[in-house]
Amino acid sequence: MERFLENLMYSLRWLLAPIYLGLSLAVILLGLKFFQEVFHVVPIIFEIKEVDLILLTLTLIDIALVGGLLVMVMLSGYENFVSTLDINRDSEKLAWLGKIDSGGLKNKVAASIVAISSIHLLKVFMNPQNMGHDTIKWYVIIHLTFVGSAFAMGYLDKLTRKSDD
Missing domain, CATH: 1.10.287 (Helix Hairpins)
Known part of the structure; x- marks a missing residue:
């Protein structure tokens, strides 16, 4: 069974x-x-x-x-x-394919989210007349949350990889 x-x-x-x-x-x-x-x-x-x-x-x-x-x-x-x-x-294979484990994928996704959030935040700063100060403040807080989360995930991944060695 x-x-x-x-x-x-x-x-x-x-x-x-x-x-x-x-x-x-x-x-x-x-x-x-x-x-x-x-x-x-x-x-x-x-x-x-x-x-x-x-x-x-x-x-x-x-x-x-x-x-x-x-x-x-x-x-x-x-x-x-x-x-x-x-x-x-005969096909071209992406260099990273087969080398990213689930932990590495998680870190790359987090880094990509930070990059996407950075671009979005830059767009907000370039066009501030359509946003109130509170709205811009929340965009910054959310972006910093993404940055902090990505940093924490990367740091934890580094710690767990060291303990596995």
């Missing part, structure tokens, strides 16, 4: 595969949104204010960072929790 339950639980990891595949759909949607933003600005590029162009550029960077985060979670999560990716030797 115990062996059956263990095999069943181990086999159920494949339920994660469609979830990781679904993340690829989110990457496609982000790509569509990215190019929608670009196509909206092209006809008015000479009329747009510099600040608005910088805000748009920050939005595009934000979309790219979220897309990269999705790809990292999708591929590393699949490889860590479902199955090893069997990529054709």
Whole structure:
């Protein structure tokens, strides 16, 4: 009975595969949104204010960072929790693929969230007239919470890796 339950639980990891595949759909949607933003600005590029162009550029960077985060979670999560990716030797393989364990993935996700939050906070600072001081204060507090959490997770990971050695 115990062996059956263990095999069943181990086999159920494949339920994660469609979830990781679904993340690829989110990457496609982000790509569509990215190019929608670009196509909206092209006809008015000479009329747009510099600040608005910088805000748009920050939005595009934000979309790219979220897309990269999705790809990292999708591929590393699949490889860590479902199955090893069997990529054709002729294909280009990402350097980090197969080298990130679940702890490393968690730290990279935290660092990506801090980067995304930084870009968003910069956008808020570039356009403060649309926000009250309390709103900006909360954006800063939330960002610092992300930074503190990422630092704490990295520090704890470093401590646990040292104790494992």
